[in-house]
Amino acid sequence: MARGGPLAGLRVLEIAGIGPGPFCGMLLADLGADVVVAERIAPGDERLDLGPASIVNRGKRSISVDLHSAQGVALVLDLVEHCDALIEGMRPGTMERLGLGPQVCLERNPRLVYGRVTGWGQQGPLAHAAGHDLNYVALSGALWYAGQPDAAPIAPPTLVGDIGGGALYLAVGLLAAVMNVRAGGRGQVVDAAIVDGSAHMMNLLLGFRATGQLVSERGASLLDGPHWYNTYRCADGRLISVGPLEAKFYRLLLDKLGLAQDPAFATQYDKDAWPELRARFAALFAKRTCEEWCALLEGTDACFAPVLNPEEAAKHPHMAARGVYSSQDGLLQAGPAPRFSGTPADVPGAIPSRGADTEAVLRDWIDHDPGTR
Numbered sequence: 500m501a502r503g504g505p506l507a508g509l510r511v512l513e514i515a516g517i518g519p520g521p522f523c524g525m526l527l528a529d530l531g532a533d534v535v536v537a538e539r540i541a542p543g544d545e546r547l548d549l550g551p552a553s554i555v556n557r558g559k560r561s562i563s564v565d566l567h568s569a570q571g572v573a574l575v576l577d578l579v580e581h582c583d584a585l586i587e588g589m590r591p592g593t594m595e596r597l598g599l600g601p602q603v604c605l606e607r608n609p610r611l612v613y614g615r616v617t618g619w620g621q622q623g624p625l626a627h628a629a630g631h632d633l634n635y636v637a638l639s640g641a642l643w644y645a646g647q648p649d650a651a652p653i654a655p656p657t658l659v660g661d662i663g664g665g666a667l668y669l670a671v672g673l674l675a676a677v678m679n680v681r682a683g684g685r686g687q688v689v690d691a692a693i694v695d696g697s698a699h700m701m702n703l704l705l706g707f708r709a710t711g712q713l714v715s716e717r718g719a720s721l722l723d724g725p726h727w728y729n730t731y732r733c734a735d736g737r738l739i740s741v742g743p744l745e746a747k748f749y750r751l752l753l754d755k756l757g758l759a760q761d762p763a764f765a766t767q768y769d770k771d772a773w774p775e776l777r778a779r780f781a782a783l784f785a786k787r788t789c790e791e792w793c794a795l796l797e798g799t800d801a802c803f804a805p806v807l808n809p810e811e812a813a814k815h816p817h818m819a820a821r822g823v824y825s826s827q828d829g830l831l832q833a834g835p836a837p838r839f840s841g842t843p844a845d846v847p848g849a850i851p852s853r854g855a856d857t858e859a860v861l862r863d864w865i866d867h868d869p870g871t872r
Contacts, residue, residue: 502558504531504835504844509677510582510864512575513559514566514599515539518632518657519616519665519693520588521555526670528558529835530844535582535860537575538853540565551850554832558848560856572598574861579604581864583680584612584673591621601688611686612676616669618660620692632660632693639664641697644704648718664697719770726776727752727767730806737789738806741780741796752801756783 509532513524521536528534536559565571576599579585585604587594594600594615601613618635619625625638636642636659645659646652654660669691676689704722707713712721722728727749730740743749749767753759764776784792789805796803807815813824813831824833828850835844 502528502531502533502845502848503842504529505839505842507531507842509533509584511535511584511586511673512537512578512582514575514585514587514589514594516588518588518661519669519691520586521553522662522666523614523616523669523673524559524586525555525557526666527673529847530839531842533863534559535578535856535864536561536851537564537566537578538562540571540854551828551852552830553850554830557827557832557850558845559851560860561851561853562857562860563854566597566599575599576604576607577865578860579611580607582608582611583677584614586614586616586669586673588616591617591626605686605688609686610680612673612680612689613686614669614673614689614691616665616691616693618665618693620695621690632657635693636660636664636697639694639698639701641701643715644713644717644720644723646717647723648716652717659700660693660697663700664695665691665693668696668699719773724770724773725767726773726780729777729780731781731784733787733789733792734785735788735790739784739789739792739796740804740806741802743800743802748800748802751799752796752803755796755799755801 506527509527511524511527511532511534513520513534513536515521515536515538524534524536536556538561540563564574566575579599587599595602601615604613605611615621617626618630618632619628633642633654636654641659641664642652642654644652645654669689672689672691676687680686704713707721714720718724721744728742728744730738732738741752743752746767750759753761753764758764763772763779766772787795792803793805797805805811809824809831812818818824822834824831826832827847832847835847838844
């Protein structure tokens with residue numbers, strides 16, 4: 500299947516799962532890869548099977564496979580022989596028990612990049628324990644600063660762990676390994692553990708920690724304590740955010756708020772004053788509606804933005820001008836990212852029904868494989 504985008508020509512076989520694996524497959528499909536998702540003959544947990552609302556399956560082709568039958572395993576291995584990369588997100592050891600582990604697959608295709616995404620990783624004391632996004636980012640340290648001192652930390656669902664620490668690191672790993680193969684190297688296994696990725700994402704903050712700008716106490720550091728780096732509720736109940744980290748932007752915000760001459764706000768980095776000034780900001784922002792604050796601050800260098808839900812974000816003039824969101828298949832969806840000047844991605848493909856492309860995939864990948872990769 501020919502698609503436009505920088506990954507056109509890349510073939511990826513995805514063993515159906517949940518969370519980061521399918522998201523990684525969607526990202527690669529968005530950028531032009533031919534991603535085939537191998538779905539079980541029998542549907543899985545219906546709470547997790549979104550059917551026609553499975554946006555993470557957009558642009559892919561779907562085949563039905565019985566992974567517990569010899570014929571199904573043989574079919575997957577035939578496809579493995581003709582693809583560049585494989586994605587699987589099962590518990591460690593599951594693919595091996597099915598007869599589809601890395602050793603078997605790499606014997607069939609020595610150039611294969613075998614991508615594995617899990618929460619805890621393939622090795623370690625917790626490798627075989629159940630868990631989900633929240634657990635992984637809790638253990639890795641990535642959840643710690645996601646909250647104020649008077650409340651338990653909570654992260655945006657799936658974004659820090661499943662997507663950031665899992666899917667995106669798996670995508671980078673797969674593409675790096677494919678580049679290595681195309682430079683003359685051999686296929687290999689990519690172990691993308693969410694605990695590894697989400698911990699790696701902490702390195703910028705750990706740099707702040709090394710200089711004393713980030714401390715263990717929540718609400719007392721550069722990016723979670725100041726009055727000028729926070730969210731506030733407006734008179735209409737909606738929320739806005741301010742974040743003028745640099746002094747010149749902070750001065751502009753104070754000027755816009757009529758506080759430029761107030762000595763209490765003169766020292767931006769006085770940590771002892773932050774709690775009181777947060778309360779003053781909260782009282783001030785509560786006096787006007789979100790729309791009024793947008794009229795005053797949006798588009799300036801005061802480092803301001805309203806806090807929007809997805810539907811509101813889709814309609815915001817900036818997001819609309821960039822075409823970030825669209826409605827396809829009756830679903831609100833965000834478009835491919837990042838963007839490429841020379842090899843732009845196509846409009847995201849449709850969401851396939853289970854097994855709809857089995858015959859086409861077998862014909863394209865196996866019967867008429869060009870054998871030029």
